[in-house]
Amino acid sequence: MTTRHLVDPELAAILDQIPAQILTAETLRQIRAMRSQASTNLPQFSDLSVSEHFIPGPEGAPDVRVLVHLPTSEQGPLPVLLWMHGGGYIMGSAEDPTITSIVSAIRCAAVSVDYRLAPETPHPGPIEDCYAALKWLFTHADELGIDPNRIAVGGSSAGGGLAVALALLARDRGEFPLMFQFLIAPMLDDRTCTLAQPHPYTGEFIWTPEANRFGWTSLLGQEPGGSDVSPYAAPARAEHLEGLPATFINVGALDLFLEEDLEYARRLMRAGVPTEVHVYPGAYHGFRMVPNAQVTQAAARDQLTALKRAFDLSHRTEQHQQTYHS
Template sequence: MTLTRPDIDPELRALLADMPLSSQLSPELLAQFRQIPSTPVDALLAGRAVERREVTVTRPDGAQLPLSIFSPQGVDSSATAPCVYWLHGGGMIMGDRFSQLDIPLEWLDRLGAVVVTVDYRLAPEATGTTLVEDCYHGLLWTAEHAAELGIDHARLIVAGISAGGGLAAGTTLMARDRGAPAIAAQLLISPMLDHRNFTTSSRQYSGDPGVWTREMNEFGWRSVLGDLPDAEVPCYVSPGTAEDLSGLPTTYIDAGTAEVFRDEDVAYATRIWAAGGQAELHVWAGGCHGFDALFPRTRVSAAARRTRHKWLTRVLASLDASERRAVGTSTAP
């Protein structure tokens, strides 16, 4: 039975009417979706003062992980820019490191941030903790090479959207538990956080075609976890199951009212507060899943992007102030 649910914003609904939406995913459909290319990266970089560098990171298991580094043009290695380590969406089963890249490139334009993005391996070819370990090792490489990349290691921000938001949360938990690298903040956009798929919002967005439905969510999680029992699912893969959310960096979470992930995202922010941490939560009325990535020029999308930018600006200003206080203290007579 379909539950009563919040309506999608009228502006978004009109645009969604022209999209070929589905309610289900299958191996055959996934193969078709994977053939749809991301926006060409050259088109995203056109008109931007950006320098691009490609590297390959070798994981301990021998896997080769491509990373792309985008830096404001003219920044030399002696500079200390903030860094956004970006993890793309796609349900952990599709997408690549250039997916939704326009979002962090705005922070490069406006905040002078270096953007690093990684091609983590995808399910069902990769399963279990492989995806989040890929993300973690790419982050570790970034932190270890901060000086040559012109990055301030004290202003390293992990960010992601949808599946990438969930992987960002898992990567941040992993960094906390392993003691490195230090992460200044995490920014989670409509994150895919909980494999149990049992919330009210999950049940509300089931049965009808949509951007990402409960049935699609089940397919994505099953691709990663197979038939693994709930009790054996690592919290790094499904961060919503983590027992301890203390000691996390300041966090930004947003979602739409009209999407599957709404309630698990609200619950994650609530549990960070309960553990004594800081989280800023925004739930956008009428927002469907991925609304501002799909339709960035709508009013609600512009508001969401503007609000994230303001939060990042505040966080970076706070970090700058903390560094100045630390320098003042260390040089005081």
């Protein structure tokens, strides 16, 4: 059976141009090399400055590379999005075109984290790299021109999973406040690999069940679906979601992560967390690679509107509190 007939027509043609790839330790090296070459051809925005920093990593670990994106025409302190790139926990880099387009569009700051990748660095290395970046961002907010009370965390795919795990870790450690989760088709639940009755219409394209198993096995250092998986590795495992920041989630209806994302959204709302969810019919994982499709443009509008509204709302709340206390 194929789900090709369910794909949005504007998203279908490119599928014929994408070679089927089986993820193994050998092919992973090749795929990383191709993606690295592609990242050198990212679009440039004249109204942004991008600076590279190497910040203190977790104890006993190497420094973490981050890229700081700032709109050149804006005065601080700016709201900031701490961004984790996608790539199944096994590939990708901080050079992510998604974040440059977001910064250019809504004039916020952003910090993109080059966390260490699995399988070379399994859990908890990647999430602790992201926490180190959050600590650095918060403690250097003044010199960066950033408002430490308006920090959002976000990411796509595995980066979205890391953003959720980071929000859980920040809540539980109680050191740094977060005001928003910005999640694009987040990869949240290793148990999706082991479902007895998987969704019959998701995961055929781009990120398949086989790729998902390889990604989770690489991150966990063991087969997915076990009883001892940390919620900071697979955040769908978290028992309590109370106290997490307001959340935006979008996902395609044909995306392998559809049901785990909807379940996370349902549980957030049951925990009293303000949550906005969008599902796009006919859209597979990574459909944003077809930028001119109407469904892609709708998704881009929805996510930019949600992030801008969250930053604006938090700014008004901050101003009101300052007025009240004065």
